[in-house]
Amino acid sequence: MAGAPTDIERIMAPDAVAVVGASTDETKRGHQAIVTLQEGGYEGDIYPVNPNAEEIRGLDVYPAVSAIPGRVDLALIVTPAHIVPSVLEDCAETDLAGAVVIAVGFSEAGENGEQLEAEIVSLAREHGIRLIGPNTSGMINVHRGLNLVGADTVPEGSLALLCQSGNMAISLFTEAATREGVGFSHYVGVGNEADLQFHEYLPFLDADPETDAIVCYVEGMSDGRAFLQAARDIVPETPIVVLKSGRSDVGKRSASSHTGSLAGDAAVTDAVLEQAGVVSVERSDELLSVANALSSLPRADSPNVGILADGGGHATLAADACSERGLSIPRLTDQTQERLQAVLPDAASVVNPVDVAGGTDNDQSVFVDCAAAIIADPNVDALMLTGLFGGYGVRFAEQYTDVEIEAARELASLAADHDTPLVVQSAYEGFDTEPHAVLREQGIPVVESLDVATASLSALATYGDRVAVADQSSDFQLPAATTDDTLADTIGNGRTQLSEFEAKRALADDGFPVTPFDLATSADEAAALAADIDGPVAMKVVSPDIVHKSDAGGVALNVGLDAAAATYEDLCSAAAEYDPDASLDGVLISPMRDAGVELIIGVVDDDQFGPVVMCGLGGVFVEVLEDIAFRALPLTEADARAMLDDIEAQELLDGARGNPPVDRDAVVDLLVAVSTFVQANPSVTELDLNPVFADADGVEIVDAAITLDEQPQQHTKNEDTESAAPSQGETDD
Template sequence: MYSYSCLKALFEPQSIAVIGTSAEADNPGSIIIANLLASGYKGKIFPVNGEGEDVHEIRAFSSVNELPRSTDLAIICLPPSEVSSILELLAEIPVRAAVVTSGGFGEIGREGYLLEKHLARTAKNCDMIILGPNCMGLMNSALSMNASIEPDFTFSGNIAFFSQSGAICTTALDWANCEGVGFSKFISLGNKAILGEATILNYLADDPDTKVIVGYCETLKDGQDFLRTAYDTTTKKPLILLRAGETPAGARAASAHAGALTGSTTAYNAAFRQTGVMQAVDIEDMFNLAHAFSSQPLPKGSNVAIVSNSGGPGILAADMCEKGTLTISRPSSATIDILKGILPAYASLYNPIDMLGDANADTYHKTLRAVAEDDAFHSILIILSPAANVLNDVAKIAADIIALEKECEKPIITCFMGGPSVESSRKLLRGAGIPCYDFPETAVRSLDAMTRCDRWRKKDWPIEVCFRRDYSKAKSIVENCKLTGLNELVELDAMHLGSAYELPVPETVLARTSNQAAKAAKRIGYPVALKIASPLISRKQELGLVSTNIKTPQELRKAFLEITTRATRRCKDAYITGCLVQAMGPEDSHEVVVHFRRDPQFGPLISFSLAGLHEDMLNDVSSRLAPLALNDAQEMIREIKAYPILRGVRFGGAVNLGALEDILLMVSQMAMDLPEIQEAEFDPIIAGPEGAVIANMRMTVG
């Protein structure tokens, strides 16, 4: 992370140099100076151009060397080939932060990519932070500073917004200005040659002007840094992200647009889940969540009261609540008694509270006051549909809700359905800081996100677990594999590596003949399993090269002959060293699979599932990014749909979940310790009431 003084120079500069200006109105540097002046920026502005021409009646410098030593921030609007040399001159002043608006870097291909890498090296050597290149700039409403090429300056507000995409930036500004929503900070990230999301979050998390942070991302720079910083941020403020590039087509487009690798959707979902990030489903959802989080307090629980003047919308809202984390709780007896005196006998009092179509402003007023005072509810969702009886009271109801919101400590979300008949009241509510949505589902989604955020903030700190391991032994096994030219660790080598991490591996012996197999089985103790031994055959079970629960020497010799013959016939080019004799796993057991692979952005991604159809066809898999904490391992096991099977429902007995948690944590430790292992599979893990053993493992070394 970069020093706070560098970030302060970027976000809170007292003086700004704009390099590459001219007297022409459409010059990017000239536009930025015009925007600084129009926004009311009180700091010093230093235009720089080769001719020394004044810009907007401000005296210009003809060279960077003439800039005062007090210059905090430089905004560079020059051709890409000239930027790095300018940075070196700025470092001598010294200027600690720069914004590069120029395009023509990593987004255009190889030539631009090399220019961007050179730019990044130069900036790091000069101990300077860079926003961009290929960005619009930034805004700080607290300083009345519009240091961007976008003329529409934001209202002052408490939402910090950042985006890789310039188009999303302009869209966000247009939406905010239309809705009367303001931003505290507004940041266009561009190509992120130096500054990425993690550094930006590190600053915004402690920014006193920011209540909620919202961002659009296509790729994330420095995935492991992001995990740490995002977690710290969400313990202080809500963080809402919209991530593009989830599909293969979208990922290709995002990679081309940003000029960087994209990680897998599974890895992004795991990253957001582990760090408490609220993930928006689309642009509309991102803006809806931003408004709700910025204007309402977080609910102190999941119980929601739904108040409506029609049954259908209330039912839709209840359905949406049940699909999420909200609870449709029953009003207290005292509230029910009050409602009986307010509403018709045939109204629904038990949540959703349906006041029926003849409800008017007075009905809303009395019902909402009763609900607001009921401790059974932590939040209130108010729905209004334009029934004939209420049309003349819509504005009055909106005004009453605004008055209630000032008295009530609970979050209030509204949904005024319809068109022109309710539009002015919607604007009235939104202008007063009360989110108002067109449809119940959208309103519930925002309230659900706020409830999840509150639940996340109340979570216990994760418990880090470190197991004993023989790191030097494990490292030597991996290095020996590389020296011998192999790219895969299988069988005994993989087992030895597992034992170095104290993973529960069964006793295993390599037998080259059936006689050796019989002796090994006698020493291990029947029953045993037998599987082909070959570094070139990995999917033994699928090829019929495994035999289990062998109970006698006769069965063992027969199985040895069948397996080796079948392997010779089906894998003609494979080098076969014999068979592995292995102790059987616990009885009354289930087979599970643990797997990890390295994501290009986040590092080791660990997955867990039941073996067989659950993994291969049903995709019933849970995933987390390493390093795992104890709660991560516990959640992974419990969130798969097949979890009841592990608890002994219908099939066999309940497995020892602690043993599976230990395996996940040990695998996480291995993945973090040994970056040479690109992928590893522990399949099957045989888990029973007494514990678990890893019957087979294979690892790809790179």
């Protein structure tokens, strides 16, 4: 809704809180919330609300929020779901900024719950109140002692957590409580996102001096595109790390085209988040470690990692783990190797990974000498120290502990002086040794898992890369509604699927490089059209009801002139047998083309992020290969090039087996043109160009399918990032 922005600071850092549903019963949430606020150090005003009580824990109790004499910023509503509407009605004349609705029984509970949720959102908007939840575990401002969750193991720190699962939040709180140097500034259980949504918290957290990184556990976003817009603006200063659940094949939605069937939830989410500069992780045990690394370490300028290990096994496993994450293990310069040889025994490996081969057993300060040489190497932009560091005093002799402590100080100072990220993986991380404490005090992560250490380094490289090109990437702003949608008339005729002929004609009219084509409606016409083409032809049935023509036996290739008429009849018969009810428009006639590299380029309207472009290896086995990349519209040239770089089969694009490389500029131009076409035609919900032949001379669209939405998308939902709910004091008319 247009208007002044929500005063979210009054919600996230309130000076006065009302507990609606306050209770004298010590077992009730309405009593425990007051205890937590009082004992947690909250210095703001606390107003218990209960019409049947007069005093709770020394506090005056009020019969309603409207009866409270002072200004209230935030209400914690712990009443049953059906009471919430009356509570919001009571707040009509107050200056309440927001409410945390704990209760379940809303949209997650079925149709009746959906109606109740719509009712409370309507009331909140009418009265200028923003809602957290419902179906939320609450919120916490750790540094202010504002704990509306009741969790008593939330360590203070610099990570803000936005989470859609109360149990997941408790798991992360517990994990952080067992680790030094990891803690939280804020927690919000976003719940059903009925009103306040993920993206609306980001600007506040970005500006918050206590927050250095934002952590998100996401099951689904109500407005993913608004999240992309907000994230893009803040990630250069405040990194965001997202763990998205529902990554299995079960989560993939069905669709009529290849593009739709390949647009798995996780694949799209990871790609568009990366496009916005957000770091995605796939495992829960990586989430806090990656966020902590991003919050405390400098960005990596490249994926080039130096590995320093005190054993061959750790060296090899670290190199494998880095390679699997797409990190590079560059060879060290001759000068660096000479420096290492001067301090290490002859058995040491000094090429990268560096294996000290016992050179640190009696003097752990040698780690510092080695690290200094590696960090100074021009080929290295990040360092992993892996093995036993910090545990020599435990494993061998207590006297080594003091040496390791001093080495830890020097390692941290070395990394800071060179502005180089350093991650330490140690088998003794769980022993909470003093050398590890020294490292953590200086912001150096120490982890036990080699996979987690590698994930942190990968995130630093990815984050650095994305921030470096942030101004060249999409702003995710879609155009306003257009009246120039040339395809919308088809919807008016009751059809949502264009035939291949119609799709190609629309694209050709827009200047796309489409293989020459014409439509035959009889066997004789097919023969005549084939006669006008020099060489054999490709023939395909044209039906808006048959998208995958090969499955229907509706494709014939390398057809000679003499066989064109008979092939026409055969194709029509095969189509009729495949789907007797299918409408048949005729047979498309096109000249045969050499394949080149077969690509698929398409667009699908993702439920969370809106229109998304796909590019990858195409052909009939596209679903089997699944070598594809995604980006959200509108696509920039930099986005399109990044998509091509994401395709795993780079050898094909670069010219395998002596073939010339694909004209990447032509592919990029086509991707950008597809983005522009879909923006101009918001009725398009899926577009499928498969195959697109790409070679050294350019690109050519061989097959095309276009699916239209019964209600054309208007592309107005995310023209800006203003809230969909009213700001304080506004009403939604």
